[in-house]
Amino acid sequence: MKKIKLGRSDLNVSEIALGCMRMDKLNAEDAAKVIETAFDEGINFYDHADIYGKGESEKRFAESLKRTSIKRDDILLQSKAGIRSGFFDFSKEHIISTVEGSLKRLDTEYLDVLLLHRPDALVEPGEVAEAFNELYSAGKVKHFGVSNHSPLQIELLKKYIDQDLIANQLQFSVMHTGMVDAGIHVNTKNENSIDHDRAILDYSRINDMTIQPWSPVHAEKGVFLNNPEYQEVNDKLTEIGKKYDVDNEAMAIAWILRHPAQMQVILGTMTPERIRNYAKASGVMMTREEWYSIYRAAGNIVP
Ligand SMILES: NC(=O)c1ccc[n+]([C@@H]2O[C@H](COP(=O)([O-])OP(=O)(O)OC[C@H]3O[C@@H](n4cnc5c(N)ncnc54)[C@H](OP(=O)(O)O)[C@@H]3O)[C@@H](O)[C@H]2O)c1
Numbered sequence: 069m070k071k072i073k074l075g076r077s078d079l080n081v082s083e084i085a086l087g088c089m090r091m092d093k094l095n096a097e098d099a100a101k102v103i104e105t106a107f108d109e110g111i112n113f114y115d116h117a118d119i120y121g122k123g124e125s126e127k128r129f130a131e132s133l134k135r136t137s138i139k140r141d142d143i144l145l146q147s148k149a150g151i152r153s154g155f156f157d158f159s160k161e162h163i164i165s166t167v168e169g170s171l172k173r174l175d176t177e178y179l180d181v182l183l184l185h186r187p188d189a190l191v192e193p194g195e196v197a198e199a200f201n202e203l204y205s206a207g208k209v210k211h212f213g214v215s216n217h218s219p220l221q222i223e224l225l226k227k228y229i230d231q232d233l234i235a236n237q238l239q240f241s242v243m244h245t246g247m248v249d250a251g252i253h254v255n256t257k258n259e260n261s262i263d264h265d266r267a268i269l270d271y272s273r274i275n276d277m278t279i280q281p282w283s284p285v286h287a288e289k290g291v292f293l294n295n296p297e298y299q300e301v302n303d304k305l306t307e308i309g310k311k312y313d314v315d316n317e318a319m320a321i322a323w324i325l326r327h328p329a330q331m332q333v334i335l336g337t338m339t340p341e342r343i344r345n346y347a348k349a350s351g352v353m354m355t356r357e358e359w360y361s362i363y364r365a366a367g368n369i370v371p
Contacts, residue, residue: 069110069350072330075234076276077211079180081144083325083350085113086343087282087334091128092121094338099132105340107138109347115237115280115334116174117148117185118166126173145174146181148215148237156188163199167208182209183237184225186216193228200231213237215280219271236272237334238265240281242301242323242366243292247279249368256371272329279331281324285317293317304365312352317342319362321349326359 069082086106091099103114116126126147133140149166150158167182182203184196203209213235214222222233240247247269253261272279285293292298293316305316305323314322324333335346354362364370 069347070325071112072278072332074181074211074278074332075213076232077234079144079211079234081113081332082111083330083332084109084111084321084347085115085146085280085332085334086111087115087336088125088129089115089117089120089336090125090338091132092124094128094132096128096132096135098338099128100135101340102338102343103129103132103138104136105343107136107143109344110350111343111347112142113144113146113332115146116170117151118170119148119151119185123169123173126170130173130175140176144180145176146183146235147174147179148183148185150185150188156186156190158184158188158191158196160195160199160202163196164202167203171208178207179209181211181213181235183213183215183235184217187218187221191221191224193225196225197228197230200229204231213277215282217268218266219268220266222271222275222277233277235278235280235332236268237280237282238268239283240279240324240331241284241286241292242305242320242362243287243298244283245363245366245368248327248363253371258369258371260369269329279329280334281331282334282336284324284333284335285320285337293320298366301362301366304362308354308358308362312354314348314352315345318345318348319352319354321346322352322354323359323362325349325352326354 071080074081147170215237247265249260250263305319309319
């Protein structure tokens with residue numbers, strides 16, 4: 069498994085991470101198998117949020133980790149704060165109390181990374197800065213980042229925050245390509261030129277922030293892999309995958325990793341066999357022509 073640096077930090081992270089949003093659905097024995105399988109495949113990074121399974125996912129992770137021989141210091145833990153029931157909350161009090169809750173549920177003294185989950189329209193960046201300073205100086209959070217944020221929202225935070233923002237978790241997959249569409253169609257009158265993401269891809273590269281794509285195998289109608297609604301893209305992934313000795317499923321992950329922005333994909337599967345298969349995507353270096361042909365097979369046009 070290839071390792072990359074997360075943003076400008078010294079964190080050496082696997083380019084594929086395991087998202088634990090659905091871990092609450094597993095019993096501790098099965099969750100331990102999932103964690104162990106990921107670790108054996110070279111995945112050293114586990115993504116959480118306070119709200120996943122209403123806190124149960126973080127708890128299940130901690131109790132399951134104890135059933136394995138993996139030590140806390142062998143892995144990196146990321147969690148998130150800021151989403152509440154029907155609203156967003158980046159107040160100092162909420163950020164700090166959320167981290168305290170995650171530390172307790174994850175049974176750890178520190179988070180390697182804390183992300184602000186989804187932009188709070190009422191954000192007071194000075195308050196966020198105070199919360200980050202307190203958490204950082206207490207050793208409770210080592211690094212900070214955001215999720216679903218635009219470049220200017222990040223700039224606003226940066227005006228106040230002392231720590232570097234190293235990652236931005238965003239939806240991205242071969243079936244959710246807004247952040248590349250706008251760049252490809254710039255200055256055309258095509259619908260795809262509409263920049264829903266405010267040039268976040270270029271911004272992230274310029275500022276060395278790692279993009280962490282979430283929902284890597286999801287489309288509007290659910291999982292697109294082996295789904296007849298998305299036949300053409302599956303056929304193309306299968307066809308090109310033969311050259312690299314991987315199936316269409318691993319190729320969907322390889323397509324994301326081929327982007328030179330060096331993203332860190334967050335897998336959501338809780339099935340050990342799928343984790344093993346997706347891990348094969350690391351190291352597949354498809355050609356530029358193949359990357360674009362998959363992009364076109366997903367229904368996108370190239371001007
Ligand atoms: N920052 C954010 O706003 C945000 C939003 C959503 C998610 N996330 C994070 O990103 C992670 C990944 O998101 P996600 O869970 O939506 O990603 P995903 O990997 O696209 O979806 C995972 C789901 O798809 C199923 N699946 C995966 N591969 C499959 C296959 N080959 N065939 C059939 N079904 C398959 C999984 O089922 P099985 O488990 O049965 O394999 C699971 O239910 C989450 O765990 C979370 O950590 C972040």
